[in-house]
Amino acid sequence: MPRTDPAPATVIEMAGVEYHGRAAGALIPILTGVDLHVAAGEFVALCGPSGSGKTTLLNILGLLDVPAAGHYTLLGTDLARASDRARTRLRSQYLSFVFQAFHLSPALTVQQNVELGLMCQGVDRRTRTATARSVLDSVGLGHRLNARPGTLSGGEQQRTALARALARRSRLVLADEPTGNLDAVNAEAIMRLLGRACAQTAAVVMVTHDETLAARADRVIRLANGKVAAR
């Protein structure tokens, strides 16, 4: 699916973002005063110990959650007062996700899973079929188009999930521990593909525990106790 609108230089602009959880009726700070700037084509790794707020931050970046305070501008759109409809439209047009648990639909084939991402963008049937086949070819799954996710290895499943994200030609790819369930060889392949996504002018924000993989990003942001500890 060709993208025709010009890409803004800044993808993410975040300032003073706060987020609270709730436990036993009390508010618990999860993110405190988080500032973040991600440019187009940038590969950013988010690192930090468990409970440091990485996934929460990723959900806020992906418009799946709403911060309690602070400013978040995505591709020039201020999201302070954005409605659910507007956030949904932005997710459809500009965002893609890669999850540690892959989240492939077991009832659909590999090709249909990739097409699903395009279908949610409103792409017509013929185009999404052609795009899905092409992207699956590029990630080395051209021979498994009609396989069900349950018959694939972990690496193949994650490549399918990544193909779903790449096919959407999104401006921002958010990856939550994308190699967490994979061996070193498959992890390497995924990292290579994420790098390719960056080359296609998408920014990538990846949450990872793996310092080696994080080191391959353009920039590493470390979170600790809900705050940005180091950039």
Add this chain to the structure above:
Amino acid sequence: MSTSARSGIRWADTVRESIVGITSRPGRAALFVIGATLGTAMLTASLLLASAASAQVTRQFDELRSTRITITQPDSPTWLETAALQRVRAIPTVVTAGKQTLTADPLPLTVHSSIASTDVPAIVGVADAHTLRSLGATITKGRLFDHGATTRRDQVVVIGAALAASLHHPRPDGRTVIWIAGRDYLLGGIYDVAPRGDPDILVRAYLPDTASLGATGARFRSPELVVNAAMGHVDTTALLAATAALPGDVSALQVSIPADPQGLRSAVTSDLQTFIEILGLVALAIGMIVTGNAALTAVNQRRVDIALRRALGVSRGAIATQFLLETGICGAAGGLLGVYLGQTATALVAIANNWPIATNLTLLPAGAAIGALCGTLAGLYPAIAAARAQPAIALRS
């Protein structure tokens, strides 16, 4: 690239997703369908059975209602001619028809026997055997007089069982004589009255011919046309018989028809129908609950799927629409199946009870529509729950 206004996903793709959702999980879809099938089958059966039961109630009321019609023209001793009687008998819904002429006042009846002599006043009628049968007379002793007795002007009499009791049970043995206003008649028979017959005839005596009473000086009322109508056709037959009896002046006639317990019949029919229909609606509600529960379970089981679609940019409205379509489509299929099963069950019940079969194929599209509506309503809460699901929580799993 055309997209719907609410979300990126196209309307046609939402429909396709619904169909995939149904076909990829046949067990769950079967539960949706079973819920709708149960509900619509019970509703169909109850509606049709209510109709059949109402027809049955009407038939039983008709059976209990007397079918005897009496028509007369006051103060007109010669109004009913033989030709008129024949026209009445030619009406298809007339079972029997005859003519009776009653005395205006009771005449004294006496039985002379070796034990005692009893004098009892009674209305005396002149009629043929047809008329007596139309009145519901059934012979218990002796015999009714026939056409020959009328032709020969036999001096015979038949009396009702109550009158016979008042006369100390005379026996029609060929020798017993009954005196009526001073003239003697041989007792031919004693009759009782059949169910739905005229009980007044039990205290009357009947002779085959008027001529023999002429000399007694008895005064007569106007002749009466007595018609026994086919069951369920009393009102129509009364109108036709009056027209046939006196075509030129129907308004001059007095027509007596047995009372129709219309109010009671309507009340019983209405109560029965309401009761059965409420049962059907309860079954439909239970079917909806089954479908709704299955849909709610489906939402819980598919929460990651739903969250993924939300993350990929499908709106809440499109998610809810997909679930409503799934339950609606299954509801329509269940509705079709339910109407078919309901009609089959009703037909079997009707055959077993010898009721009229009240099936109706035009109910099939109505069943599909009701099933779709009920499926959609049952899926409303699960669809809202699916639309409100927080994708971030589900995707963490």
